[in-house]
Amino acid sequence: xxxxxxxxxxxxxxxxxxxxxxxxxxxxxxxxxxxxxxxxxxxxxxxxxxxxxxxxxxxxxxxxxxxxxxxxxxxxxxxxxxxxxxxxxxxxxxxxxxxxxxxxxxxxxx
Amino acid sequence: xxxxxxxxxxxxxxxxxxxxxxxxxxxxxxxxxxxxxxxxxxxxxxxxxxxxxxxxxxxxxxxxxxxxxxxxxxxxxxxxxxxxxxxxxxxxxxxxxxxxxxxxxxxxxxxx
Numbered sequence: 001x002x003x004x005x006x007x008x009x010x011x012x013x014x015x016x017x018x019x020x021x022x023x024x025x026x027x028x029x030x031x032x033x034x035x036x037x038x039x040x041x042x043x044x045x046x047x048x049x050x051x052x053x054x055x056x057x058x059x060x061x062x063x064x065x066x067x068x069x070x071x072x073x074x075x076x077x078x079x080x081x082x083x084x085x086x087x088x089x090x091x092x093x094x095x096x097x098x099x100x101x102x103x104x105x106x107x108x109x110x
Numbered sequence: 111x112x113x114x115x116x117x118x119x120x121x122x123x124x125x126x127x128x129x130x131x132x133x134x135x136x137x138x139x140x141x142x143x144x145x146x147x148x149x150x151x152x153x154x155x156x157x158x159x160x161x162x163x164x165x166x167x168x169x170x171x172x173x174x175x176x177x178x179x180x181x182x183x184x185x186x187x188x189x190x191x192x193x194x195x196x197x198x199x200x201x202x203x204x205x206x207x208x209x210x211x212x213x214x215x216x217x218x219x220x221x222x
């Protein structure tokens with residue numbers, strides 16, 4: 001079945017870049033997503049990438065996709081304390097469902 | 111637009127009690143789904159619907175029922191609550207299967 005894996009924790013200093021990594025198993029995935037969850041809140045879509053793209057940039061966010069290795073990454077430039085949250089990688093897997101990773105806790109130290 | 115709304119925000123149940131978690135969206139989305147979020151496990155799909163009158167099981171459907179009589183509403187029913195169903199429940203909707211999903215604020219459920 002589909003599986004999405006992420007590292008559980010990342011700590012960076014304010015102003016540095018953050019890179020959150022994700023691997024997935026379903027080679028038929030069409031869309032891959034990054035969601036952000038702040039404490040006590042629901043999930044907010046940050047960005048997504050279509051499977052025929054290698055890279056997508058959206059202001060401070062850069063998504064890189066390596067289809068051969070089934071590896072997705074999210075880079076946040078100039079990380080701020082407001083970026084502290086849980087980041088979820090997700091893919092559209094076989095059978096009408098969005099499969100999520102366990103989430104990466106990003107802690108930004110000032 | 112209110113987006114995706116969920117009620118209640120928080121609920122405490124005793125084992126064996128039943129309840130319905132409400133979810134509504136006003137964006138005319140066809141696709142709606144229910145997830146549960148547990149620590150260290152991300153979100154897991156419980157049930158989903160691709161349109162009014164159509165529902166299907168997700169990854170963890172046991173103990174939950176759903177129905178979709180209208181496009182707007184997608185309630186999740188727990189017929190006999192168990193402590194293992196203590197979790198945070200999120201409802202989501204989108205125009206289509208692979209379109210951006212919009213999430214509700216969540217319902218925190220505690221089963222004693």
